[in-house]
Amino acid sequence: MIKMAICTTLMAAKLEQPMQPNFNRMVRLVKSKWGVDTSRDELIEIEMNIIYTLDFNLTYTGPISFLERYLRVFNLDCVQTDRESFIIDGLARSFSRCFLRSHHYLRLKPSQIAAAAFTAAINIYKSQ
Secondary structure, three states, rough: OHHHHHHHHHHHHHOOOOOOHHHHHHHHHHHHHHOOOOHHHHHHHHHHHHHHHOOOOOOOOOOOHHHHEEEEHHHOOOOOHHHHHHHHHHHHHHHHHHHHHHHHHHHOOOHHHHHHHHHHHHHHHOOO
16 A cells, blocks of 8 residues: 555655655665565555556646646736736635645535635625
8 A cells, every 4th residue: 555655645745846855865865764565666566556556647727727727817827017916816826725735625616616716815805
């Protein structure tokens, strides 16, 4: 199970980070921290099994893409020039990240999380 967790962490890093993770470094880290023996080839094999199981569908549409759409629809996407847009955008993005960290919101769709974050950000901004 630890090997699968390591592999999925590496896969997530490949998708999200600008620099690709180093398998050999991860093998050494896992050995020193948790005493788990693994190899680069074993991690690559686990990664291939995961990718085949998921049928190469590794995309996830999170709430941020929906949030950006809502900001455009309400003409609040001019964060470079408009102070109100900048504040609402920042608040909504922060709320979205907070919602994703809480297990209470896991049952919601990404579009619902974005809508809730957007609404909360507008309400907080307007209440000031």
